Amino acid sequence: MSLFLIAALPFLGAVFPALLIRAGRNASSASAGATTFLALLGLLVNAPAVFRGEVVTARFDWLPGLGLNANFYLDGLGFLFAGMILGIGLLIILYARFYLSREDPMGQFYTYLLLFQGAMVGIVLSDNILLLLIFWELTSLSSFLLIGYWKHLPAGRQGARMALAVTGSGGLAMIAGMLILGNIVGSYDLTVILQNKELIQASPYYMPALILILIGAFTKSAQFPFHFWLPHAMAAPTPVSAYLHSATMVKAGLFLMARMWPVLAGTDAWFYIVATTGLITMLLGAVIALFKDDLKALLAFSTVSHLGLITMLLGFGTKFAAVVAVFHIINHATFKAALFMSAGIVDHETHTRDIKRLGGLRHLMPVTFIIATVASLSMAGIPPLNGFLSKEMMLDAAVHTTWLNSPYLVPGVVLIAALFSAAYSFRYIAHVFLGPVRDDYPAKPHDPGVGMWLAPAFLVTLVVLIGLFSSAIVGPLVAVASGAVIGGEKLPYYSLKIWHGFNAALYMSIVATIGAVILLAMHGRFERVWNALPRPEAKVIFDAVIGCLTATSRKITEGLHNRSMARYSAIFVVFVVSLAGYGYYTGTDSVPTRIGIEAGVMPIIGWICLMGATICLVVFHHNRFVSLVLVGVVGLIISIGFNYLSAPDLALTQISVEVVTIILLLLALNFMPKETPWETTNERRFRDVIIAGISGLGVGGLIYALMMRDFAFPTISEFHLANSYKGGGGTNVVNVILVDFRGFDTFGEIIVLGIAALVIYALTEAVLGTRVRAYLLNRKPDMPQSGDAHPLMMVVVTRVMMPIALMVAAYIFFRGHNLPGGGFIAGLIAAIAFIMQYMASGFSWAAERQKVFYHGIIGSGVLIAAITGMGAWLNGKPFLTSDFGYIHWPPLEEFEWATAMGFDLGVFLAVVGAVMLALESLSRFAWQPGIASEHAMDINPARDDEDTEEKKEV
């Protein structure tokens, strides 16, 4: 079966349990089991090739640009691990079916489990380190889900997060390491990397790569000082623990070290880092395990210890040690999985995992007792079980290792660790199963159904069989796997026999076993000492670190983003000004090339007015109304200035926009406080003045510098001047640019205006739909109001003004193409003509007479502009291509037509509609019942004459 399929099967199969859970728990678990079984089958199909020493590969170019390809290969090591993962996975699936209770969402469980399984298989089959990284991180993620499976347990959640944080961050470090590695070799393919030992070890980046990769491996394999996550992951359901911590997740780190062994091992750095870490971990795990009362915690620390052991072996860097490591990996998987399952059974039956509350179970649960005992003894290294075999070999390897010229250190520590290891193994048997039967178990224990003990029983059988017939059963496997580890070189001499004769290892074993028995006998005393010892609690430290990280993050985040607009703006301004200054000073500046225009008296007067008004505006800004009056002054002077400086179109636009803006601001100000309180400190004001001053200087200096220099190149507007009449049919170049050369800008601009009106309308609707409406209805004006809301004079004058203003608008509109003016200004004038009606005669009176909806006007304006533009398509010309010509209707004189007029009409309509919709919406805030009048004028003497006449008639 293709390696792709093997790697993909668990992922594909992960869908089924979740779906099939509706068909029942059996169907769900069966689908998971079937998937795993298929994958295992696929693996076994490849077994002959592997045992022949071949390497099965499958390649698929996924991301050749990056060198990330879906390349898989299967060699001995991969086969060993994949077999373990799938095989034990199958057992776990069986076990979990019976372990999980009715309340647990089993579909989810199997889905997660298969995801995890797939990720693990992926790791061990990857032939591309980037692909491996993907699977690596996937195991972190899926284990996060598995550990947190019991969402209601705080321990589960925290354990999951801790596992994710630790292993995930290790994975991140490994990314860097792998990238460096790939960079050294020039390929991310493992097969290539594995052949470049010299290149890698000679590279200056060897150390960083090594450390980063090892961080990944150590975190995953729970090596000191990253070991603390593992016991906390025990909050997961026992099948998860059994799977993750015997055969899979934690072995991933070991796998990686084994995988990279040919290129990374063999240096001093490797030895001292890896072996030492392993040694420490082994000892530490073993000691702590002895004093854990939680069954699973005991097993967890034992796992840590054994992982340390294997790490140490790999760290030795000798071929023999590597073989032992491989062998122990197999053995540990078998007995540890069985042990976890047995612990699960105990927990499941007695409802407790606390060793202090257990004891004497051998009578009540004989099957479990046998399973647990055999597995434990194997763990303790008692012959003839498989644990003994590998332990002996390990001791042998340790004896031949010198650490910093000291030949005794390693064996000594290993001996102590072995002693403790044996002790906790015995404790597992003695304190749980032996001893008197108690009557205070939380539940009534008995052996579970066969479904539950079948899996551990199978494993225990293996434990025994491997112990007895090691060479026959696992010999070839160890051989091919070790061969892969040591990189295809010749295997060292080793023998998988029980009896190696009396040698140092055996003596050490004996010492350890005897010592363990003594230790166990004095357990109570030691325990008291242990409990009295102050020791750093990893979880507390971790929580504190994460808590500190979170708190700091919060402080930074909230401190930085304190939602103070003033500060945001200040940062903005300062940053922009300083970077612009940087840009300026790092460039070279030429001398001014232009001579300025001499300023007459009038410009100076205008300047004084502008400056004065601006300063007043700042000084008086607390009185909002006055600041608006001053805005009016500023706008007026700017408009005159535009006119003075040869920009009549701008002057017209500026002044009409000004009027509308003022009306808008006044409308809004009506509902807002009329004063801005003095609330900033003097320092802050000073700071603001400085910032403002610098930015003003910067902008002023910039424009001065620009104006005093000529364009470096001829400007494109020369073309516009030359072609405005010829090509655009108009003499007002600004207008021709607006409606023709750059009509697309104008198209966007009217859309902006239209959207603005829509937004205002939508917002009005939204706000008036809330309690604001009630507030507004009951709102008392905050200033005294005069009588006579709609004075007669005003009404009459606006009535006369309106047609005239529309006439002017029409005039401005039609002349726009040739003289200053155009649709936009015309639109504003027309809008103001209507606004005058609203202001003079009242909202309701004017609105009543408004027959066309403003939405429609805006929409039609935009559409007319667009359709005019699209009309060009009929001619086969691009959007907005204009055309013009001359019509002669006798007796009239010739006059011009231009499609740009149509466009300008669109502009006109959009502007009228937008301005009116905006102002009308704003005015609606002021609506109150009773203010509407059927008359335009509040006072109209003509009216009461009519009334009296009517009365007379009556």
Place this chain on the structure above:
Amino acid sequence: MEFLLASAVGMLTAAGVYLLLRRRTFPVIVGISLLSYAVNVFLFATGRLALNAPPVLNKYADVPYTDPLPQALVLTAIVISFGMTAVVVMIALSAYLSSQNDRIDMSENTGDDV
């Protein structure tokens, strides 16, 4: 003339920035309008200044014209900034009416720092 215009632009900018740094929405809006005046004049001035040379083609005489393009750009910019001002005024008003608070900073209640 150039100096007058440049200093006026600078003054408008400075005033605009100062008001922008106030803490209530209204002065900030006024500040933004001042800034948009400043930028409009700035943009206009990038075509260089010219007196009595409006870019309206004269059929009869060969007269100088000022650069029309910045004027067209400023027109667009004026319109756009008008639309923007209208929207911001409206949002500020609605915000004030909805929360009875016209502070532009939201730091008095960071929400989750309780």
Place this chain on the structure above:
Amino acid sequence: METAFEALIAFFLIVSGVFGFVGSYGLLKLKDSMSRLHAPTKATTLGVGGVLLASIFHSIAIEHHLSLHELLITLFLFLTAPVTAHFIAKAHIHMSETPETLPGAEQDGIWATHDVPGDDETEGDKDSNA
């Protein structure tokens, strides 16, 4: 002829200048705000008007074509200036005057600006007069 026109134009210009100046000066000099309101009307009428006339004559005499569109500005100013003045006066009355400081409005009793609806006293007046 040309000179006569020029003299005429100059005359109008100077007249408008004087009145324009007086208008703004009055704004400063006059002490009570109601009186100040009178000043701009000068600038509006003879101030602007003079310039407009000058402009019209200028176009006739110097540029030799009839240009009357300046009249439009006059039209607009004559339409709008009273309204502006009216409103500013009303604002003044509203803020600085009370019914007592103004002469009585004969049979109507009260001036419109002070005729705030909802104010009982004025309502009463209104009813008695209706």
Place this chain on the structure above:
Amino acid sequence: MKVLRRIFPHPHLTLLLTLVWMLLANSLSLNSLVFGLFLGVVIPFVTQPYWPDQPKLRNWLMIIEYILVVLYDIVVANIVVARVILFKRDQDRQPAWICVPLELRTPEAITVLAGTITMTPGTVTADLSSEGHNLLVHCLDAPDPDAVRDEIKQRYERRLKEIFE
């Protein structure tokens, strides 16, 4: 007639607008006349709802006379007021409020009167009485307020009454 009335709601206005157009166009061409007329018809038609019950103007000669009178008064009053502002000490000035009772009833007529009062320097129409039967006028310098009132009624109101009513 009714149709005609509907199409030309305000014939005076049409005329005025055409004139405005001619002024705007600043040329006496056929084109501008035709176009002005066209707009002069269309715009009143569009704005009709905003100007209900338009007054009827009766006496064209009177209008011209009125305009001339007002223009003359403006010139004279300007000079008077300029002297007041420039040369009269502020404390010597005698500002006064006067109440002008109105015989006019049409809003348009009242507006024209009020406008005239304002545009002739020295007097400003400040307010209307609550029922619209009196005008409140402020005088810049009026040693004799009653004379001012009488002059207003004589010179302007009388003529306006003839024009409008």
Place this chain on the structure above:
Amino acid sequence: MITYAIYFTFSCFGAGLLMNLYKIATAKGVGDRVLALDTMVINAIALMILYGLALGTEVFFEAAMIIAMLGFVSTVAYARFLLRGNIIE
């Protein structure tokens, strides 16, 4: 002759503008400020026509006309605000 007259008128209206500005800056009431702004608008109109006259161009006419037509709208709006608070009701 005309040139001098124009200069004279320029300076008159220019001085007028400055006085208006002074008034705006120093006035006590808001009403006076509005009034000063209105006067400023009128002076500006005069200045623009004058300028057009001085240069013999008609380009300034439209701006003056539009200011004459629309200037009052903003003044009325200011005054209405003082009177009623609400300018469209």
Place this chain on the structure above:
Amino acid sequence: MSHLIVAPIVLPAVLAPFIIMVLRHHLSLQRIFSVAGTVMLLAISLALLGMTLDGQVHVYELGDWPAPFGIVMVLDRLSALMVLLTAVLAMVVVLYSIGSGWDNRGRHFHALLQFQLMGVCGAFLTGDAFNLFVFFEVLLIASYGLMIHGGGPRRLRAGVQYVVYNLLGSTLFLFALGTLYAVTGTLNMADLAVRVGEMPADDTALLRVGAVLLLLVFCVKAAVLPLHFWLPTSYANAPLPVSALFAIMTKVGAYSILRIYTLVFGPEVEATAGLVGDWLLPAAMLTLIVGSIGILGTRIINRMIAFGAIASMGTLLISIALFTPIGTSAALYYTIHSTIATALLFLVADQVRERRGIRIRSHSPMPQAGLLAGLFFVGAIAMAGMPPLSGFVGKLLVMDAARQSTDFGVIWAVILISSFITIVGFARSGSIIFWRSHDPDFIDAPEPEVEIEGTEDEHAKEPAPEPYPGLAFSSVFGLVALLVLLTIFAGPVLEFTGETAAQLFDPSAYIDAVLHGGQK
């Protein structure tokens, strides 16, 4: 010259007014037209993408005026890609808004959305600097409307900040354009490129100022530190589908940086040497760090995702700031990914908000918690750059591209450490939101009710109109599917982005097409 090039702009520009005019009161018709319009946009953008596959640069001269005098639309691989991305995102958001009933909580949602699309597509297609400004404004003003859609005090106040900040940005844009025009006398990007290249060496100061100002404008849009302050508050307070749509807005900034600073002020232009790379890279790294810290340091889901968006912009900009073809290629891949991932998270967050409010705290279990948890998980791992989704691929690409940089160690460290913080942050919030609710001890722990971000939609507490929850979910699943596809087809996608990057770094074809070959 194919009219198709301008279609992504004209289509929404016509559709939106039509909706306003005719369908103002018919929500269901609005929906139909909006969806139909988006489908058409999608089809158009696919066609456009097809047009670019041969590597040609297509130019559309609006108004038939030759560049640089008129405005041109330019279609190259980059713009086609971005338009397609926009269309896809729009499709999802439209469907989601309909499904979740969000479009019914205020007026004119669909019209504003179409306008927004118009602005975004226009910004991607235009070849004229000032036109770019106009489209920026179009998309911004539409975004203002969308951001405050539905109203509510806190949202409105956040809206004020958002608008004000962006108005500042727009003002800056005009300053920048003015400066550039004053120096070079042109606005067309290709023409600018030519002229900048020929700029005399002794007169660069003002040009440099213009270049910096322009860059800062784009940095505002791209939320680069310290110009990112508009983002967290506004994204956190906007309606969440709108926030999802906004995922493309930051990309507009990134796009513009990429476009202008490869075409006009490219890495080899001497006049502006050292202006961009010198500080953009550190700023991008800071952005990444602050973004990821924000993920961990906030207590509100919306805000957390907003910071996620900032962080992803940081990663993206790191890659852009390298200004190498490979970096750009990675950046483009990451752009696609980050847009989808951000949108996905926002939409999931909306579902969560609908059920339990927006605060990261324990709460009684909500309906469909498992499904949502799964979706959140997917989104979170995508955002955090965990495998197997495209985030990881993107991150690897960026890191791989950074190898050539001298500071690769720092870049890697920043990326990895912030990934770590992100993972911790998401794990924390996810476990609190989805898991702790199952803990009997923590259910509905009483907390003082304060006004917080996002909870503002008091109307949301009323029975929200939710006519088609299935539609909402399927659009979310659509995003997930997109992520998966992006991962699976990473090879072809990367090939395309690689070609795109190559095209960008060889601007001569672009300049040629715009200035000389447009008419053909």
